[in-house]
Structure formats: C-alpha cells, structure tokens
Amino acid sequence: MTPDIFPAPLQLSDFKALEQEGVIILDVRPPALFGEAHAADSVNIGVASPSFSLWCGFFVDPDLPISLVVEDEAEAERAQLDLARIGFDRIAGYLVAEDLQDTLQITQLGARDLLAAPDGSQLPTILDVRSAQEYHQNHLEGIANIPLPELLRRIGEFPRDVPLAVMCSTGYRSSIATSLLETEGFTRLSNVMGGMHAIRHPAEPIEEVA
Numbered sequence: 001m002t003p004d005i006f007p008a009p010l011q012l013s014d015f016k017a018l019e020q021e022g023v024i025i026l027d028v029r030p031p032a033l034f035g036e037a038h039a040a041d042s043v044n045i046g047v048a049s050p051s052f053s054l055w056c057g058f059f060v061d062p063d064l065p066i067s068l069v070v071e072d073e074a075e076a077e078r079a080q081l082d083l084a085r086i087g088f089d090r091i092a093g094y095l096v097a098e099d100l101q102d103t104l105q106i107t108q109l110g111a112r113d114l115l116a117a118p119d120g121s122q123l124p125t126i127l128d129v130r131s132a133q134e135y136h137q138n139h140l141e142g143i144a145n146i147p148l149p150e151l152l153r154r155i156g157e158f159p160r161d162v163p164l165a166v167m168c169s170t171g172y173r174s175s176i177a178t179s180l181l182e183t184e185g186f187t188r189l190s191n192v193m194g195g196m197h198a199i200r201h202p203a204e205p206i207e208e209v210a
Helices: 012-021 031-036 052-059 073-085 132-137 152-157 172-183 195-200
Strands: 024-027 042-044 066-070 091-096 107-110 125-128 164-167 189-193
Touching: 012 066, 012 091, 031 042, 031 107, 031 172, 031 189, 042 172, 052 073, 052 172, 066 073, 073 091, 164 172, 172 189, 189 195
Parallel strands: 024 042, 024 066, 066 091, 107 189, 125 164, 164 189
Antiparallel strands: none
16 A cells, blocks of 8 residues: 555544535444444444445445544554545545543443343344344344344344344444444443344354354
8 A cells, every 4th residue: 555545644623624624534443442432423334344345335435535533543544444445535634532522322232231231221222233144043043133234224124222232243333333323322231242142052152253
C-alpha cells in the first residue's frame, strides 16, 4: 500500500460534521470493544474476520461515504484496503475509538448466563442469526431464527422495547445484528459472547469468524 491511499485521520469535530452529512459510521473493532463504547448509529463489522468484506457488501451502501471507527491506524489501513477490494472507495477517514464522546453500550452476555435471569427479572427473547442450515443442525429449543442477511426486512417481528439477546456461532454475526437493531430503535439488546460454540463447548477457545 502506498501512502497516498492511507485513510485520513479525523478529529472528533470532523467526525461529527460528517455524521451530520449522512455518512455511514462503520466500526471495525471486535465485538467486545464495540459493545463497551461506540458511536450512535454505527454498524459493527469487525475487520479481523475473513468475512469482513462479505458483510460489508450486505450492509454498507457503497454510494455513501464511510467514516471508520478503529482501534488504531493499522486497523484503519486494513479496513480501507479490504473495502477497496470490493469497490468501496468513499472512505471519508477514520476516528480512533478512544476519541469518541457520548458513546452507547451493548451488553455482552456470557453464554452461561444466557438462560439465567437474575432475581425474577425478565428473561430476554433470544434471536439466532445463523443460517437456516446451521440452526437446524444445532440450536436451542424454542429460539427464533432469522438469518443475518434477512434481519432488516424482518425487523418488525420483534418489539423494540423488550430484552433481546442475539446469538450466532461465535458472537461475530450477532454483534453485526445488534448494531443494526440498535440503529433501528431497539433499546434493550445483548450480544451473546461466544455464541453457540461457547454454549456447546465452553472450555474451547473462540475464533472470530463469521
């Protein structure tokens, strides 16, 4: 990569100005960091996954400029390169996440806590966003399945103000899903860390894959 295609660093004032102009805010950090603190109306698609470009193709409009939120400059460069490979070349710049202000949070729910509501509090509705094939091969009984590519067109199937825990195989796709749901007005979201893998194999490490 040559210096003239490095993404441009943004000051917070620039980032906010671009936000007012209607850019897409694409947060490319891992799900746990996104859940801890992120900008309003941002979509989380982690660049560390080999499926980063695939999911950007589903959920990022190539005709709109993109403001990246990243952990560091290297992450911004990787994201811009991967996006360029699929024709997404309108990168307005990047903001390092530690410079964000007025952030939101999405609860990262441990797999072992998924079905344990504390002291009579309301159990969440659980949504599995894996593919139909994955779901039929191995799923929790009574759990709704909406594959991630279908999520936005089926978003009316869930009320926006009840607890909703979203899961996939590892926590990667479910973080994409929770970020999309948040932009659509859902207010009581949890991302199930480790997903079905952590539920079935709690002692094994998790790889950040689709």
